[in-house]
Amino acid sequence: MASTILLDIGFMAMLVVVAFAIVRLRSLFAIVMLQGVYSLVSAAWFVSLDAVDVAFTEAAVGAGVSTVLMLAAMLLADRESRPVPLGRQIGPLLIVVFAGLAMFYAVGDMPAYGDAHSPANSYVGHDYLDRTAEEIHIPNVVTAVLASYRGYDTFGEAVVVFAAGLGVLLLLGLNGNAGRWRAKPNGVRVSKQAAPAARKRPLPADAPQPMSAPAATIMTTRAKKPAAKKKKGGSS
Amino acid sequence: MEYFMSYANLGVALFLLISMAMMLGRLLLGPTLYDRLLAVNSFGTKTVLFLCVFCLVIDRPDGVDIALLYALMNFIATIAVLKFFRYRALDVSLLESHITDRDGAAE
Structure with missing residues (x-):
């Protein structure tokens, strides 16, 4: 249906926004969340493009498993990434631009949608x-x-x-x-x-608190102390 | 009547899309990570609803399966994130940790 093209455009705009946010954000936890959202949006977009089986895989692998794996990997690393100096961003940018242009160039050689004489439809x-x-x-x-x-x-x-x-x-x-x-x-x-699980002994005395102090500092990405206090008081 | 219904479904789908965009805004701006967690969870719910509506729009009931899968995946991801916050590990039995939390001198 031609009217669903509005939905496609909306999804693609959301994908672009999420991708830029993933690149720009420094808090790795937010990035993991955004990757889950990216996969959700792209799977919904696949459904809208009538590729239901691809969307099924994307939902299972992208939104479910990879979020958990990324979180587990974050246990081993820092919670925030350091900004990359501008000089080191030029090379990757050039590679990405070149690859994108090459893909646009290749689009012209692709067979039309549903072409009966395309290679995929002619042999086996x-x-x-x-x-x-x-x-x-x-x-x-x-x-x-x-x-x-x-x-x-x-x-x-x-x-x-x-x-x-x-x-x-x-x-x-x-x-x-x-x-x-x-x-x-x-x-x-x-x-x-x-x-x-690794300690194998009872938790220390401050265990009943909702989270330990380092975790509380991770919660607030901008390190706003009063906001964190208020959140803790409200939740208990 | 059927003609009207298809456009009504499309309108609902558009509204869901708009509310997903608003969730996205909260996800990007959210000052604390709890805001972001709630935004992600709500975003997943909106996606499930959107898929159900969209299956009515294009008249293909296959997508409802994906909507179901999404609902389950959303739940698993949220549980994993919350466990990560609380225990800093994913292989923690929720039942045992609950008991040791109640009275720290258990065992």
């Missing part, structure tokens, strides 16, 4: 479309290709993803050891305390 695509119904007996051709025609390929991919997940879990140390193994922090706002 026809066979899949013709024979899936009688060979596999399921209506979705994409699922038939992934899970049946290329079943071994998909199985190998699953093994690779599993190995990668194991490596990530070992690196992050999700069992609470992250606080002890932290690589040398270069900031002052990192708490030296290990996580309760």
Whole structure:
């Protein structure tokens, strides 16, 4: 429907805003949140573009898993990033501009939407479309290709993803050891305390408080002390 | 009547989009991280609603599955963030930590 183009434009504008905010913000926690929002918006946009299966993957991986993984990685690092000097931003900017221009140049060679003579539709695509119904007996051709025609390929991919997940879990140390193994922090706002799971003994006397003092300083990105006090009083 | 309904659905979708943009503003400006957390959570809810409405607009009920998945994912992400704030680790049993919090000299 042509009228949904308004929604597409709205989503793309939101994506641009979120992307610029991710680049400009210094608080890593806010950046993790914004990455979750970016993935939510892009998945909604994929639905609006009628790519429901891509949106499904984006929602599961981008919004769910990667947010948690980014948070776990933040346990090992600083809570705020330091600003990059202007001289070191020129090179990446040039690379990005060049890659973007190259993509725009490549758009002209792409086949039209739904072109019956495009490479994707001319060779094995026809066979899949013709024979899936009688060979596999399921209506979705994409699922038939992934899970049946290329079943071994998909199985190998699953093994690779599993190995990668194991490596990530070992690196992050999700069992609470992250606080002890932290690589040398270069900031002052990192708490030296290990996580309760790693301590193996009762919490100290200030445990019933909503959060420890370093955590409270992390809460307020602009380091507004009175605001933090008010928040604490209101919540208890 | 059907014609009117499709435009009504589209209008609702646009309004949801606008409210998502407002949430985005709170997310960017929010002075404390609690504001940002609430904004993200509310943004996810708005996305779920938007997907449901949009499935009515384009007359394809597949998207409701994604809306369900979003609702679950939103919840998981919020729980993970809150656990991160409270315990600085993600592998903490909520039940046990609750007990030790009540009386610090447990065990």
